[in-house]
Amino acid sequence: MIIKNVTVIDGTGETPRSGMDVLIDAGRFADIRPTGTGTSSGTSSSAASGGWDDEPVLDGRGGYLLPGLWEAHTHLTEMGMPVAEIPAYMRKTLAEYLQAGITSVCDLGGLYLLPRSERETGRANGTAPAVFCARAGFTGVNGWPANSRDSHDSHDSRGGRPEFVKVAGLENGGLFQIDDADTARRHVQELLGQVDYVKCMFDGATGGAGRRLPRAALEAIIEATHDAGKKVLVHIATGADLREAVQAGADCIEHSPIPRDPADLGEAEQLAGILAEAGTHYCPTIVTWEQLGRGGDPAYLDELITDGILQPDGVAEITARPGYGKPFPHHPADKMKIRFDYAMRSLHLFHEAGVKLVAGSDIAPVLPTPAHGLLRELQLFAKAGLPSTEIIATATSRAAEKIGKRGSMGTITVGADADAILLDADPLTDIAHLTGLRHHRAVISAGHLVRH
Ligand SMILES: [Zn+2]
Incomplete structure (x- = not known):
């Protein structure tokens, strides 16, 4: 052609x-x-x-x-959905991505994936985007998100030991709950042959009995993964998590942090300097904080209509969703609103410092489809003051680079x-x-x- x-x-x-x-x-x-x-x-x-x-x-x-757009942080599994409905949901979601111009999708961990042969055929014949996967993620014992799950997909039924849950008929992922470096090393070796990159949760905001992934385990995972020529993408919650993850050698930081003091942009400036100096990629997933912070607010839906993300006749479907307006586990709306506002006010500092920003959305509970999550993230980047050239890079070449595909894709x-x-x-x-x-x-x- x-x-x-x-x-x-x-x-x-x-x-x-x-x-x-x-x-x-x-x-x-x-x-x-x-x-x-x-x-x-x-x-x-x-x-x-x-x-x-x-x-x-x-x-x-x-x-x-x-270049075709990239969704560089999503989860193709819908939490709480009956297992039998998941394959059809995924096929529909992948088709929606393609219709929105999104030709590559990075799944950052989920219980289920379509069989590899189906994914590869869909990619080759142009009926589905390229799909990259982490399958299982690493977290601390009872750490995020193990502490948020209902019995449907709980992994700590045997006293919080690391497990790799298998489900017949589907390739699957899960969650390793890790409390030492040797166990981490063993599990990552099992996983590396089956994944495009490795996902770690390094979350210092985990509440209750939950523990953060130990720093030594994170370092062991990064070392083993780099030896295999792959990248480690690290979910963080706080600025301290971000700093330590960068020091440990993370390739990309997932999520903008909860600010120590919402009035102080100095923390963001410092973190931007750390990311820029290390050359670490940064995928802030701001649209997730926007939805968790403003999810039940009718004015938010009006704004999405004004911005062309939502059609007026799509409102009823969104407000009828079972989770609409309900709190998200461990992410109260007031705190998420603060996290959102801080991310928006400080994003330009990361760009100006030369941080390798990447577009990814994470979840889409209040948007018409997951594909709209990525489009909204790009709108938010623009509202936060990023130039258009940079916004395009975050969703194309920079996203490919995040997972080691620089030059061959994006x-x-x-x-x-x-x-x-x-x-x-x-x-x-x-x-x-x-x-x-x-x-x-x-x-x-x-x-x-x-x-x-
Ligand atoms: Zn995520």
Whole structure:
């Protein structure tokens, strides 16, 4: 396929190039040239260009071609859903991602996944996004989220010992509750062959009898995972957790911290410096705090309608959800509102310090679909003052880099996987041209035209 006469925004922050033809072959970007120069009637020989002739053409005139978006932090399992309903739910969710231009999805831990063969086939034939997984996560004994689960998926029925729960018929994940480095090392070795990266919960805000993953165990997990050439993504709750996780060698910090003092942006400035100096990625998942803080507030739904995330006729479905307006375990709304406000006020400090920001949403209890979580996160980045070029990078090249796929995915460069969105207006002048689905003219996933 050739996308003709398009402006290429490659996702790395490079200057956009207008009047380009993009050749896609065997699921990859095969060539990118000024319009017309790649065909036999153009200035270069067709023999050298290879594949330009007789290709189906997608007219990109007036359009902007970006890498396909990444959701770099989600959980494809819906908590509390009957197990029998999960596969259909996941297929529907993956299809929704693709329709929203999201061609890569990182699952950061969940009990269930679709079988690997189904995921790989869906990716190869363009009917599902690329799915990356952590399967099981590591936490402390009775640590988050083991302390939040109901009997449906409880893992501490045998006195809080680490377990790897298996469910017939589905590949599955779970939670390792760890209290020493040797156990951590043993379990991570079992896991490494089955995962794209490793997820740790390093959560100092765990209440009650719950314990944080010991620092020595976190270090052991990071060492073993790095030896295997993979990344460790670390959930944190406080600024102290963040600092220690960076020191331990975390590759990405998941979630913006609960502020020590909401009035003091000095803590954020300090943490930004730590992240920037270490080159650690940072995925703040601000949209999750927004939903947990404002979830039952009708004014929030009005704002989502104004911002084009929610349609007026979608309100009834959201307010009828069983969890709507109810408190989320261990995350009271007043505290989440503070966490949200602090993240919004301090985000520009992370950008200005040169922190490698990544877009990910985590959960979507108050949004039409999980795909809308990512679109809303990008809107929040814009509201917090990030430039459009940076916002695009957080959801493309930077997200690929987070999980070690830099260069091979998340950019429009020769050799990278051919994942792209064709927009009808410039997202650099207004990010709404990216977050508003009516501006999506086409989605291309693994070289297949998904929507036109
Ligand atoms: Zn999460």
